[in-house]
Amino acid sequence: MSGAAGRTGEAPVLHLEGLSRRFGQVQALDRVSLTLRGGEVHALMGENGAGKSTLIRLMAGLDRPDAGRMALDGAALPPGAPAAMRAAGLRFIHQELHAVRGLSVAENMHLDHPYPRRAGLVHWRALNRAAAEALARLGVTDLDVRRPMTDLGTGQQMIARIAATLIDDAGAGDRPAWLYVMDEPTAALTGEEAERLFEVIGGLTARGAGVLYVSHRMPEVLRLAQRVTVLRDGRHISTLPLAETGQERIIREMTGRDLSALFPERGPDPRGAPVLEARGLSAPGLHGIDVTLRSGEILGVAGLAGAGRGALLRALMGTLPRTGTVTLAGAPLGRTPAQAWRQGLAYIPRERRSEGLMLRRAITETVSLPHLARLSRAGLWLSPRRQREIAERLGRDVRLKAASVAQACEELSGGNQQKVLFARALAGRPRVLLLDEPTRGVDVGAKFDLYRLIRGLAAEGVAVLLASSDLPEVLGLADRVLILHEGRLAGERETAGMTEADLLAAIYGARAA
Amino acid sequence: MRAGLRRFGGLAGMVAIVLFFAVSLPDTFLTARNLLNVTQQVSMLAVVAATMTVVMVMGDFDLSVGSMASLAGVVAAMLFVAGWSIPAALAGALAVGLLGGLFNGVMVSLVGILPFVATLATLTVFSGAAFLISDGRTIFGRDIPEAFGAFARGGPQVATVDDRALLLPNLTLVALAVILVVWVVLEQTTYGRRLYAIGGNREAAVLAGVPVRALRLSAFAFTGVGAAVAGLMYASRVASANPTQGDGLMLTAIAAVFLGMTLTRDGQPRVLATMAGVLTLGVLDNGLTQMRVDSYLREVLVGAIILAAVGLSAMGRRGLRGRG
Amino acid sequence: MRAGLRRFGGLAGMVAIVLFFAVSLPDTFLTARNLLNVTQQVSMLAVVAATMTVVMVMGDFDLSVGSMASLAGVVAAMLFVAGWSIPAALAGALAVGLLGGLFNGVMVSLVGILPFVATLATLTVFSGAAFLISDGRTIFGRDIPEAFGAFARGGPQVATVDDRALLLPNLTLVALAVILVVWVVLEQTTYGRRLYAIGGNREAAVLAGVPVRALRLSAFAFTGVGAAVAGLMYASRVASANPTQGDGLMLTAIAAVFLGMTLTRDGQPRVLATMAGVLTLGVLDNGLTQMRVDSYLREVLVGAIILAAVGLSAMGRRGLRGRG
Amino acid sequence: QEVAVITPYLAQPGTQFYVDGFTAEGEERGWTVNVIDTAGDVGAVISRIEDVVTQGVDAIVINVDPAQVGAGLATAADAGIPVVGMDAGSHPDVAANVTSNGYAMAAETAVYVANRIDGEGAVVMFTFDPFPPVQVRGVIADAVFANFPDIEVIDRITPDVSDGGIADSRAQMEALLAANPEPGSISAVWAAWDQPALGALQAIEAAGREGEGIVITGIDANPQARDAIAAGGNFEASVAQDFEGIGATTAETVARLLAGEELRQRVIYVPTELVTAANAAE
Ligand SMILES: Nc1ncnc2c1ncn2[C@@H]1O[C@H](COP(=O)(O)OP(=O)(O)OP(=O)(O)O)[C@@H](O)[C@H]1O
Ligand SMILES: Nc1ncnc2c1ncn2[C@@H]1O[C@H](COP(=O)(O)OP(=O)(O)OP(=O)(O)O)[C@@H](O)[C@H]1O
Ligand SMILES: [Mg+2]
Numbered sequence A: 001m002s003g004a005a006g007r008t009g010e011a012p013v014l015h016l017e018g019l020s021r022r023f024g025q026v027q028a029l030d031r032v033s034l035t036l037r038g039g040e041v042h043a044l045m046g047e048n049g050a051g052k053s054t055l056i057r058l059m060a061g062l063d064r065p066d067a068g069r070m071a072l073d074g075a076a077l078p079p080g081a082p083a084a085m086r087a088a089g090l091r092f093i094h095q096e097l098h099a100v101r102g103l104s105v106a107e108n109m110h111l112d113h114p115y116p117r118r119a120g121l122v123h124w125r126a127l128n129r130a131a132a133e134a135l136a137r138l139g140v141t142d143l144d145v146r147r148p149m150t151d152l153g154t155g156q157q158m159i160a161r162i163a164a165t166l167i168d169d170a171g172a173g174d175r176p177a178w179l180y181v182m183d184e185p186t187a188a189l190t191g192e193e194a195e196r197l198f199e200v201i202g203g204l205t206a207r208g209a210g211v212l213y214v215s216h217r218m219p220e221v222l223r224l225a226q227r228v229t230v231l232r233d234g235r236h237i238s239t240l241p242l243a244e245t246g247q248e249r250i251i252r253e254m255t256g257r258d259l260s261a262l263f264p265e266r267g268p269d270p271r272g273a274p275v276l277e278a279r280g281l282s283a284p285g286l287h288g289i290d291v292t293l294r295s296g297e298i299l300g301v302a303g304l305a306g307a308g309r310g311a312l313l314r315a316l317m318g319t320l321p322r323t324g325t326v327t328l329a330g331a332p333l334g335r336t337p338a339q340a341w342r343q344g345l346a347y348i349p350r351e352r353r354s355e356g357l358m359l360r361r362a363i364t365e366t367v368s369l370p371h372l373a374r375l376s377r378a379g380l381w382l383s384p385r386r387q388r389e390i391a392e393r394l395g396r397d398v399r400l401k402a403a404s405v406a407q408a409c410e411e412l413s414g415g416n417q418q419k420v421l422f423a424r425a426l427a428g429r430p431r432v433l434l435l436d437e438p439t440r441g442v443d444v445g446a447k448f449d450l451y452r453l454i455r456g457l458a459a460e461g462v463a464v465l466l467a468s469s470d471l472p473e474v475l476g477l478a479d480r481v482l483i484l485h486e487g488r489l490a491g492e493r494e495t496a497g498m499t500e501a502d503l504l505a506a507i508y509g510a511r512a513a
Numbered sequence B, C: 001m002r003a004g005l006r007r008f009g010g011l012a013g014m015v016a017i018v019l020f021f022a023v024s025l026p027d028t029f030l031t032a033r034n035l036l037n038v039t040q041q042v043s044m045l046a047v048v049a050a051t052m053t054v055v056m057v058m059g060d061f062d063l064s065v066g067s068m069a070s071l072a073g074v075v076a077a078m079l080f081v082a083g084w085s086i087p088a089a090l091a092g093a094l095a096v097g098l099l100g101g102l103f104n105g106v107m108v109s110l111v112g113i114l115p116f117v118a119t120l121a122t123l124t125v126f127s128g129a130a131f132l133i134s135d136g137r138t139i140f141g142r143d144i145p146e147a148f149g150a151f152a153r154g155g156p157q158v159a160t161v162d163d164r165a166l167l168l169p170n171l172t173l174v175a176l177a178v179i180l181v182v183w184v185v186l187e188q189t190t191y192g193r194r195l196y197a198i199g200g201n202r203e204a205a206v207l208a209g210v211p212v213r214a215l216r217l218s219a220f221a222f223t224g225v226g227a228a229v230a231g232l233m234y235a236s237r238v239a240s241a242n243p244t245q246g247d248g249l250m251l252t253a254i255a256a257v258f259l260g261m262t263l264t265r266d267g268q269p270r271v272l273a274t275m276a277g278v279l280t281l282g283v284l285d286n287g288l289t290q291m292r293v294d295s296y297l298r299e300v301l302v303g304a305i306i307l308a309a310v311g312l313s314a315m316g317r318r319g320l321r322g323r324g
Numbered sequence D: 001q002e003v004a005v006i007t008p009y010l011a012q013p014g015t016q017f018y019v020d021g022f023t024a025e026g027e028e029r030g031w032t033v034n035v036i037d038t039a040g041d042v043g044a045v046i047s048r049i050e051d052v053v054t055q056g057v058d059a060i061v062i063n064v065d066p067a068q069v070g071a072g073l074a075t076a077a078d079a080g081i082p083v084v085g086m087d088a089g090s091h092p093d094v095a096a097n098v099t100s101n102g103y104a105m106a107a108e109t110a111v112y113v114a115n116r117i118d119g120e121g122a123v124v125m126f127t128f129d130p131f132p133p134v135q136v137r138g139v140i141a142d143a144v145f146a147n148f149p150d151i152e153v154i155d156r157i158t159p160d161v162s163d164g165g166i167a168d169s170r171a172q173m174e175a176l177l178a179a180n181p182e183p184g185s186i187s188a189v190w191a192a193w194d195q196p197a198l199g200a201l202q203a204i205e206a207a208g209r210e211g212e213g214i215v216i217t218g219i220d221a222n223p224q225a226r227d228a229i230a231a232g233g234n235f236e237a238s239v240a241q242d243f244e245g246i247g248a249t250t251a252e253t254v255a256r257l258l259a260g261e262e263l264r265q266r267v268i269y270v271p272t273e274l275v276t277a278a279n280a281a282e
């Protein structure tokens, strides 16, 4: 079994000493030292771009540090050698979700270690058995591991990747797995799935294994971790036992500023006349939804995974074919994304990298794309200067941290990438803002900026439709919440006075109904 | 800064090639006559490469341009044989280019076939059609109107050098016109910007309201017409048409676009950079021939130079992104 | 289920083609002799396509296989001329294939050039080298050892039909051996599964610590050797070598892989599917020729059939994903 | 003095021989001979003519149809550089064309076939119309066979010539044999050059039908064809062009032009010879 290290009584210790890594102008890590032990959950916190993932890539041997060393129980580990790190008992779940198209679940679970073999050839039965057993440890027994990974939903894919680290495959002479490094594992999980992960983490530490846990979700960290390390701008700020640290202190150390609350203050109720009205809206995955959205209103959309939150936004944008009537300020809403943007809808998609940004292109290009016709002379001749000015102004409005608007989006941290998409949405002075998981993977500081931005827009009369699986976010921001279940409207509530437990009950109640 | 170095590295390489020939062939290389000649020699390639740039901007390819060029030439020639006037026959050939390009566009953007496969198949279809129409023959001699062949030989006179008229070749002028059109469309219009957006992230472009299907379709039509123009230029130059004569243009045009991409920020295709690539290839052929380099060795050298240019650029780019 | 329909649609199409010829050519098509002949005719294509599958599995291409095949044939022939024994000359030619493939691999995976560009450039280099080595000539006749040409004509006798020996052609056996090796490597070893992982999601493979560079490099080497084998088979079949004889293999091999991809779940390249593609192309050529379809029309038909197969598959696949 | 030989067809054996003949004769006369191969691209022939005109050679030799490279010929004429065709074609800007008589060669083998099968039977033709000199041969053979009422041309095949034509011709012949399984259903194969004839021979032997007396003829008599003819199998005849003679005669013609001579005869034929088992070994 993996995680057997505790048996000797002495928990293994991994020392990271003075690790530095620079990318061009960015000092992503600056002499960071850290000690990780078996038997505890060690949280790693920091704003977007603080260097968390960079540190993890160094630990995994995927990248070499410019300076510094790593040692396990005093013995130095070679840099840039993924196999050696595996042999040292380290297991990784990296940040971005990576399913390999065309390979089965079981094969995806064996990506980072050799397949079981018989006579030199792949032993398929053993492969599938190992994968199924690992999944069973997470309580998943009804999943056919021979299915293609890409057939699964995001949550299930994440479960499979977590399970993959539990496969017992230490080779001869290797140290059994004892340190599990998880970079935002719950970002794509539902509450239920996350619970199961937490149970597994509990089991691992009980057996003497250690976990390095990265998350932007404060409640999870407070609940799971024994110690917490904060990075800021690539530098180590502090490592403290969690018992001695409160949420405020962590946030202060992460951001370097005091954020007294997670959400900006509510002003007077800004809700005005109806702007967007949908009657009997149906689309693939949606059945007969009626929605009224008022100007200045923030309307949350909640539900279990696959309930149709994303589909609702996509149907409004016209990227899913829809039936039923939808009017915007009394006029029928167009059926293509181009018409929707033109009429004053703005959309921030769920997967910013694949659905929103042109990663290799300048920030300006992403920002101006939906508004090209408006930003050009006669709708045809480009005006690069005007596009640049708009991008610069909006960049300031959303507090974008970038060298210039000519910088490529891929060089920005996740939170700043999300801000680029907000800038893009604002460039058209929208009447209705459609947000799909707008703060996924965004740090608390940037989240606060975004929340304030959303509030500010609402105060100016913009109607906001906010689809999110982050319940505190829905409750903290929205005036009203729609509850979806299997593509149908299962409830509609004012959020005033509602608690997280109420909302959860409503979501699950919808399922029971 | 490093990006700048890389790009200037590429440009410097091209300048170095020109200087090398200028020094090695002091009397003949850097003469107006020779340089004009080079522009004429590469004019057909320039047209194909420029319009190929239009689809490559979206991250697509069109492998059928060569056989479309052959087909267009053969169509014009057969229309001449059928007694059509020159303008009518040219219009007919261009219409074939447009239809072929639209067909490619439909296959790629509506049916959803990968451009590589779709245009590989239409390459075969167009080539077969060229053979069918011409019955596999070279159409030449009396069948081709005098004026058609004369066009490629003519051009406005710009000077008299050594008692011989120095012409600005008509083919060069045609190529310049096509390049200008492509440049304006790609760099100065929202249409072009949207094509670049498709290349940047197709999914994001769809969600941002870019009519991706219509644009891809039209871009392939553009490339089809460009290939037909080049085919007509070729037919005029050789005053004849045969069903394989344009085939060699395709790979060379793609090579020119890639060579040009080493010069641009971010390694995107841009039409002026493509032209630098085309001229480099043309100058290499011209200079190495004049230096009596064996034609086979010339081929090896051209391949090696492309590899060196693209390789240096790739390494520079990678250095920029870190050692990842 | 729909995916199943789509795949069976593809297979059904191939079966329909065979049935069509079987009915149209009742006496000659479905005979052991003719079918064995088809396997022999496609054997070189099969080898190139099988090893091309190895790089296409990673989402890469190798455009240089055709000129590598030509080069390998020429190298062997020149070594024969230089008096080398048959095994020594064959080893020499295979070594050239290995080196060329490694060179491609280095350019793609270490230098970081797009496979399309890198192998386009090496296509030119290899082809130039083949011309240089052979001085542009066809090497044949007394220069080629009798036994070398005889190999392609021979094979174990499997039966006697109409008083004439029915041979299982040696070339078919070589192709079967190559296919078997590729199948085992791709489908039954960790190595092959890693190649699929690279093709399925390169970034995921990198994060999982898969040695992407080393694997890509080796895969290109594999394809280079495959191309050399095919080149030698070709040279044996025509008992001669010239510097362009393998060039046509490249596009056809890629077409065969794509045709095969219409048969697989998820549209991945798989070697057995590739072989179905190869056989389809071979059967089309054989059957249409027997039906005396004009060779130009045959070309058009083959292109159209590829388009239809891939197009139907693409539409099926898209239907599956919704109208997105 | 420097002479440039520009050809798109160097990979073809015939071209090789006359380029050799030319080079040998030229070097004997002390010339620098620069051979430029454009690998099938006729347009590039114009470009290379322009380049060597710029470079300033003394004479240019081409072996493509001059009508197709008129732009280049005009450039050369403009610069006063003589151009001589080597198995090319006639054109006002080509001082002379040295070649074999293609009409006569095709007539010779077509008539050979007709006589050998006693004027009756099914004939398969391999032709290649895109290449004018070969196209001429097909026309003559068509006329000869049309003149025999009992000869039926059952297929007129244009093989894929990217490899010279052996492999595809063989595949096509195999298909035809399969389609015509009865002995005697194919009487002869007439090929406009040797490679298809060799491909057809391989197909017939591989099908085990060499005993049916199918007569094969080619044109060019390349060494592989000579071997096959000498072996006494189905491949019975071909016509030898005197390639080296063409090359040498072209060189002589160039020399006469360089010496300032005015040429009266602008097409110069070099004699050919029918090759059969009787004289193939020579
Ligand atoms: N390959 C790279 N090239 C250039 N810059 C990089 C690269 N990888 C990371 N960076 C930069 O290094 C810094 C640290 O990035 P890292 O991904 O480690 O942040 P993080 O703490 O994981 O942030 P997040 O919470 O958004 O995941 C950022 O400024 C980022 O832009
Ligand atoms: N293009 C499509 N074709 C057919 N069905 C679709 C399509 N897109 C979405 N659906 C269906 O709609 C339902 C919900 O869609 P999706 O998986 O996008 O979840 P979602 O709407 O984002 O849900 P949530 O945001 O609540 O997790 C699913 O059952 C899915 O099968
Ligand atoms: Mg990170």
Ligand SMILES: [Mg+2]
Residues within 6 Å of the ligand: A048, A184, A414, A441, A442
């Ligand atoms: Mg993050």
